[in-house]
Amino acid sequence: MSQLAMILAAAVALLTTRVSDAGTWRNVVTNAPGSVQLMILLSDGTVMCSDGGNGAWYKLTPDSTGNYTNGSWTTLSSMNYTRRYFSSAVLRDGRVFVAGAEYGTGTTNAEIYNPLSNTWTPVPVPPGLITTNNNPVATNKFQNTAGFSDSSSIILPDGRVLIAPVNPAAGVSTVTYNPYANSWTSNTVLGNQNEATWVKLPDDSILTIDKSSTATERFIPSLNQWIPDSNTPANVYGVGAELGPALLLPNGKVFFLGGNTNTLIYTPSGTTNQGSWVAGPPIPNGQACPDAPAAMLVNGKVIFACNPLGIPGTTFPTNVSFYEYDPVANSYTRQNSPTGGLTETNIAAYQTAMLCLPDGTVLYSDETSQVYIYDPNDSPLTxxxxxxxxxxxxxxxxxxxxxxxxxGISQGASYGDDEQMxxxxxxxxxxxxxxxxxxxxxxxxxxxxxxxxxxxxxxxxxxxxxxxxxxxxxxxxxxxxxxxxxxxxLNAPTWVDYNYSGPFEFGSYVFPYNSLAEGQDDVPTGGTIAMKPGVSPEALTLTRAMTIVSVGGDVTIGR
Incomplete structure (x- = not known):
C-alpha cells in the first residue's frame, strides 16, 4: 500500500462517520475493578471513574484502535478523602479539581489530581467561605450538613472554577478557586443554588434556575457577578427540590429536563440583556429526571435517562427509561435500555451517569462494575x-x-448539581x-x-x-x-538520544541516532530533530535550516 493510501485509510478511521439511525447499546467487555459512578474524560483520551463513595478511582484506556468497548482498566491513586456527589472539573492544564461531598469525609475540603504523577494534592480552603461544623445526619445515610456538600461547579474563561457551596459561610453564595494562584474568592448570587443545574452559554455566561423557583439568573465572568434573567413559564423542580440535566443545543438554545415532567427551552440574548423561555415538550409517559444524566450526541440529539415521577416520600422511584430528544422535531424517541428491554429495573436515574467519548459514543454507568456504551449510529454534525x-x-x-x-457545541454531558463531567x-x-x-x-x-x-x-x-x-x-x-x-x-521528527547504545540507529523513537551529527545528516531541510534528555560534548555547525527540540527534559550539547 502506498504511503498516501495508508494516510487516507487512517483518515477514514479518524473521522468515525456513522450512517444508520437506530442507537444501540453494548457492554464494555471487561468489568471495572469496582463499581463506577461519576466518569471524567481526561485530556489524553482516557476516562477516570469514581467508585461513588470510597475514594477509589479507576481508569479506562481505549485499545490500540481507539475503541473503548475493548478498553482496559487500571486502578488509580485514591483521593485523600471519601466523596459521594461532589464538584468536579478538568482544569485547563489537564489536572482534575474536586471539592465537597454530600456523603463522605470530603465536604469541607478540596483536592487536585495530577494524571502525570497519579497523585492527589489537598487544596486548603480558607476560613470564611464555607461552614465547617459538620454533623452528618445518621437517619439520612449520614448526609453532610456543612461545607461544599454536593455543590455545582464550572470552569470560567480564565481557568478559575466557579462553585456553589450548599452550606456557605454568612454573606457568601458562590466562590471561585484559582488553580494557578491557589487562591479563593467569594461572590454574591441572587437566589439559592442548592440543587441547581448550570449551563455554559456561547457568550461565556452561566445560566441557572434558582432552587424550587421560576427565577433565573446568569453569572457574567467579565463582570464577576450574577445578574437576573427572565422568569420561566413553569417550575421544573420536582419532589425533594430535585432538578434534571440541561444542555446547550446546536441551535443555540438551552434544553432543561425537569425533576418533574416539565421541560424548558431558553433562548439567550447574547448580551447581558435577558433571554426568553418557552415550555418544552413534557417528558413522555409521566417520567421525570430528578438528578439524572443526559448527553449531547454527535448528531445533535440528546440522550437522557429518567424514571417515574416521584411522590412525597419517594423522590427517586426505580426503573430507568431512556429517550432521545430531537431539537429539530422537538420530539422524543424511546430507546432500549443497556440491559435489554425498555427499562433498566431496580435502580433510579440518580444512580446513573453518562459521559461523551471522543469516538462519538456515550459511556454509561449504573453504580456497578459493568459499564455500557451507547452508539447513536448516526453521522456527526458538520x-x-x-x-x-x-x-x-x-x-x-x-x-x-x-x-x-x-x-464543541455544548459541555458534552450533564447531570445537575451532584456530578459534573x-x-x-x-x-x-x-x-x-x-x-x-x-x-x-x-x-x-x-x-x-x-x-x-x-x-x-x-x-x-x-x-x-x-x-x-x-x-x-x-x-x-x-x-x-x-x-x-x-x-x-504530522511529519515524523528525526530522533536523537545521547544515552542510546543499541545496535540499530534509524532516527526513529525506538531506534534513535546517538549523536546530533547523525541527526543533522538525516533530517531534511526545514525538518525537525527531536532530542531525548541527555548531555554530550559534541560540537558541530548546523549547515541548513532545521528545528531542534528537546522532548521529556533538558538536553545539553557541547559540554
Whole structure:
C-alpha cells in the first residue's frame, strides 16, 4: 500500500462517520475493578471513574484502535478523602479539581489530581467561605450538613472554577478557586443554588434556575457577578427540590429536563440583556429526571435517562427509561435500555451517569462494575467539526495547535448539581501508520467556552511518541465531544538520544541516532530533530535550516 493510501485509510478511521439511525447499546467487555459512578474524560483520551463513595478511582484506556468497548482498566491513586456527589472539573492544564461531598469525609475540603504523577494534592480552603461544623445526619445515610456538600461547579474563561457551596459561610453564595494562584474568592448570587443545574452559554455566561423557583439568573465572568434573567413559564423542580440535566443545543438554545415532567427551552440574548423561555415538550409517559444524566450526541440529539415521577416520600422511584430528544422535531424517541428491554429495573436515574467519548459514543454507568456504551449510529454534525489551522513545534518538544471550534457545541454531558463531567475541550488523536489510533495529551487550552465559532483558539499537544513507531507522516485529528476535524498530517521528527547504545540507529523513537551529527545528516531541510534528555560534548555547525527540540527534559550539547 502506498504511503498516501495508508494516510487516507487512517483518515477514514479518524473521522468515525456513522450512517444508520437506530442507537444501540453494548457492554464494555471487561468489568471495572469496582463499581463506577461519576466518569471524567481526561485530556489524553482516557476516562477516570469514581467508585461513588470510597475514594477509589479507576481508569479506562481505549485499545490500540481507539475503541473503548475493548478498553482496559487500571486502578488509580485514591483521593485523600471519601466523596459521594461532589464538584468536579478538568482544569485547563489537564489536572482534575474536586471539592465537597454530600456523603463522605470530603465536604469541607478540596483536592487536585495530577494524571502525570497519579497523585492527589489537598487544596486548603480558607476560613470564611464555607461552614465547617459538620454533623452528618445518621437517619439520612449520614448526609453532610456543612461545607461544599454536593455543590455545582464550572470552569470560567480564565481557568478559575466557579462553585456553589450548599452550606456557605454568612454573606457568601458562590466562590471561585484559582488553580494557578491557589487562591479563593467569594461572590454574591441572587437566589439559592442548592440543587441547581448550570449551563455554559456561547457568550461565556452561566445560566441557572434558582432552587424550587421560576427565577433565573446568569453569572457574567467579565463582570464577576450574577445578574437576573427572565422568569420561566413553569417550575421544573420536582419532589425533594430535585432538578434534571440541561444542555446547550446546536441551535443555540438551552434544553432543561425537569425533576418533574416539565421541560424548558431558553433562548439567550447574547448580551447581558435577558433571554426568553418557552415550555418544552413534557417528558413522555409521566417520567421525570430528578438528578439524572443526559448527553449531547454527535448528531445533535440528546440522550437522557429518567424514571417515574416521584411522590412525597419517594423522590427517586426505580426503573430507568431512556429517550432521545430531537431539537429539530422537538420530539422524543424511546430507546432500549443497556440491559435489554425498555427499562433498566431496580435502580433510579440518580444512580446513573453518562459521559461523551471522543469516538462519538456515550459511556454509561449504573453504580456497578459493568459499564455500557451507547452508539447513536448516526453521522456527526458538520457544523460541530473542529478545524485545524496550523501545528508547530514548541521548544519543549510538544506541539502548538491552532484552529477553530475546538471546544464543541455544548459541555458534552450533564447531570445537575451532584456530578459534573464537562468535556468541551480539544483532544488530539494520531494514526500510527499501522492501523492504530492513539491520543496525545492536550493542555493549556486557550478557551473553555462553547460554540466558539470562527474564533481562533489554541492548545498544546504532547503526541504519544512511544506509539508512533513508523517513519510517518502521521495523520491526526482534533476531536471534541465525539466530532472530529478533517485529518491533517504530522511529519515524523528525526530522533536523537545521547544515552542510546543499541545496535540499530534509524532516527526513529525506538531506534534513535546517538549523536546530533547523525541527526543533522538525516533530517531534511526545514525538518525537525527531536532530542531525548541527555548531555554530550559534541560540537558541530548546523549547515541548513532545521528545528531542534528537546522532548521529556533538558538536553545539553557541547559540554
Amino acid at each position: 457544523a460541530g467539526a473542529p478545524v485545524i489551522n496550523s501545528i508547530t513545534w514548541d521548544p519543549g518538544g510538544s506541539l502548538h495547535l491552532t484552529g477553530k471550534r475546538l471546544n 464537562d468535556s468541551n475541550y480539544p483532544l488530539v488523536r494520531f494514526g500510527d501508520g499501522n492501523g492504530g489510533l492513539y491520543y496525545g495529551r492536550t493542555y493549556n487550552w486557550s478557551d473553555t467556552g462553547v460554540m466558539t465559532g470562527e474564533k481562533v483558539v489554541t492548545t498544546e499537544v504532547m503526541p504519544p511518541w512511544s506509539r508512533l513507531l513508523t517513519p510517518g507522516p502521521y495523520p491526526f485529528s482534533v476531536v471534541v465531544n465525539g466530532i472530529a476535524s478533517f485529518p491533517a498530517a
